[in-house]
Amino acid sequence: MLDSLLTVTTAGVSTVIMGVLMLVSGWLVYKRDKDSVNGGAFLIxxxxxxxxxxxxxxxxxxEWPLLENIFLKGVYIFSATLPIALLYYAVTLSSEHRALNKKITALVLIPYLFFLFFVVNSESIMSSSGVRINIGKEIIFGPNLIYFGMFIGIYFSLGFMALLKRYFESAGIFRIQVRYILLSAVASVLAVLIVNLVLTTQVSYDLYIISPLVMLMAIIFISYLTIKYNFWSPKLFATEIFIAFILIFLLSEIFFVNSKFDLAVKMIILILVGLSSAMLIRSVRNELESKEEVERLLKDLADTNNDLHTLDNRKSEFINVASHHLRDPLTAIKGYTSMLLEGSFGTLTASSAEAIGKIFESSKRLVVIVEDFMDISKIEAGRMKYEFTTVDLEKMTEEVVEELKQSVERTNLEINLNKDKKGSYKVKADMGKIRQVMSNLIDNAIKYTPRGSINVHLSRDDVKHSVVFCVEDTGIGMTPETKEKIFHKFSRAKDVSKQYTDGSGLGLYVAKEIVQKHNGRIWAESDGLGKGSRFMVELNIA
Structure with a gap:
């Protein structure tokens, strides 16, 4: 019975497969954009x-004449509907939903409906002869075929004009998308019209197979454009289309079976491929979702990093402004207390001198901290200026040790300066900045040495052509973990606040930045807690 109704041909089955693939392409786009009017229009x-x-x-x-005429009428009904669907798709092809004008909609649909009525109730366009020639059936063309072609041409022209209007109205990425859609629509429609109205009538009807192939390529290409320019995944779409093609092809093979065993084998293959395909699509989707999540996290991380940089810059600006405003009154306090201690305003009592001495020492420490903050803001803003000259490091070391001798003796410590006599200690440096580094290292040794001595060493390394300045103390020492972090910003040794509470954790960071700008190096050594520390600075000989 089935053999009498159907003649299975490769061309016929291939055309049905291509039609199903068009539907699959439309559905794959629509399911990604269900809320969009244009997504629904493309599905239509x-x-x-x-x-x-x-x-x-x-x-x-x-092979049944009645069904032949029904399907042939379907071909030309849907041929007439295709330009209407393209026109609707073009009108809705926008980032904004626009209500359709009712009068224009009526002007478009009324002629279309009359034409459909005419096609259904007439065979004056074309009909089937029932005779099969090669891969196709012979078609009898009626006298009104030319009017059918004119109708199709006019409505397709309206669709192209709507796409062209969208093209000139759009901009950016959307304009590029519309341009490619317009070009693909024009090329595919012209190819289909030439095949159906010229080649099949004037050359050979067997060429009809070209039309669905061109249409399939156009639908898949527009689907790809929609997915690409909406920033969806073309990779997943390509995977889904490829799998759909394989499954439909395997399903069509059932029509060519010769035995029940052959049918069973092909059904098993179809089921296995279907299950494998589902797993493959899920794997690709999971991979893409993971990739998108990573990209989102990277973007969030970049945004957070930018925010942190902004906050850091604002913090530096605040520190700079605040430090400037703090330094002037602190300098005044330090200056006047120094004058009071020196007796510039008269002789002080012992208790008054002791109190003012504490004020002087505290203000001096605060001035150092404020200057560290100002240096930090300059370093981070890239505004720290250096004036390099030839500096005698031996003379500078002697001066710094002498200046701090009184502070050392006040804490009941001993300070010694040791130098080898190998030659000159002249280096290319910013005198003020290197003096600041030396003072900082000796001051740190004073703070963290409860008892004992501080030894300052100055030596030459003729192999490296460098001078090494070293401050060695008998203080609290350091753990390996502390040595790794003490040159970081706002970093202090663990539990150091029990020994000294006024530090900012900035002095060594500033010293490191200054030494690095001199192409030198600074490092620390210690044999452990309670065994003292050694801080070394190495600079190149001038």
């Missing part, structure tokens, strides 16, 4: 193109 376009191709394929497959 794909459905109409699919029905046209399926009707054409079934017309070629069936």
């Amino acid at each position: 376009l794909a459905v109409v193109a699919s029905l046209w191709a399926v009707s054409l394929g079934l017309f070629e497959l069936v």
Whole structure:
């Protein structure tokens, strides 16, 4: 019974497969954009193109005259509907939803409906002779075929004009998308019209197979453009289309079976491929979701990093402004207390001198901390200026040790300066900045040495052509962990606040930045807690 109704041909089955693939393409786009009017419009376009191709394929497959005429009418009904669907798709092709003008909609649909009525109730356009020639059936063309072609041409022209209007109205990425959609629509429609109205009538009807192939390529290409320019995944779409093609092809193989065993084998293959395909699609989707999540996290991280940089810059600006405002009154306090201690305003009592001495020492420490903050803001803003000259490091070391001798003796410590006599200690340096580094290292040794001595060493390394300045103390020492972090900003040794509470954790960081700008190096050594520390600075000989 089935053999009498159907003649299975490769061309006919291929046309039906292409029609189903058009439907799959439209659905894959629509399911990604269900809330969009344009997504629904594209699905309608794909459905109409699919029905046209399926009707054409079934017309070629069936042998019953009644069904032949029904499917042939379907071919030209959907051919007439295709430009209407394209026009609707073009009108909705926008980032904003626009209500359709009712009068214009009526002007478009009324002629279309009259034409459909005419096609259904007349065979004056074309009909089937029922005679099969090569891969296709012979078609009898009626006298009104030319009017059908004119109708199709006019409505397709309206669709192209709507796309062209969208193109000139759009901009950016959307404009590029519309341009490619317009070019693909014009090329595919012209190819289909030439095939159906010229080649099949004037050359050979067997060429009809070109039409659904061109239409399929156009639908898939527009689907790809929609997915790409909406920043969806073309990789997942390509995977889904490829799998759909394989499954549909395997399903069509059932029509060519020769035995029940062959049918069973092909059904098992179809099921296994279907299950494998589902797993593959899920794997690709999971991979893409993971990739998108990583990209989102990287973007969030970049945004957070930018925010942190902004906050850091604002913090530096605040520190700079605050430090400037703090330094002037602190300098005044330090200056006047120094004058009081020196007796510039008269002789002080012992208790008064002791109190003012504490004020002087505290203000001096605060001035150092404020200057460290100002240096930090300059370093981070890249505004720290250096004036390099030839500096005698031996003379500078002697001066710094002498200046701090009184502070050392006040804490009941001993300070010694040791130098080897190998030659000159002249280096290219910013005198003020290197003096600041030396003072900082000796001051740190004073703070963290409860008892004992501080030894300052100055030596030459003729192999490296460098001078090494070393401050060695008998203080609290350091753990390996502390040595790793003490040159970092705002970093202090663990539990150091029990020994000294006024430090900012900035002095060694500033010293490191200054030494690095001199192409030198600074480092620390210690044999452990309670065994003292050694801080070394190495600078190149001038």
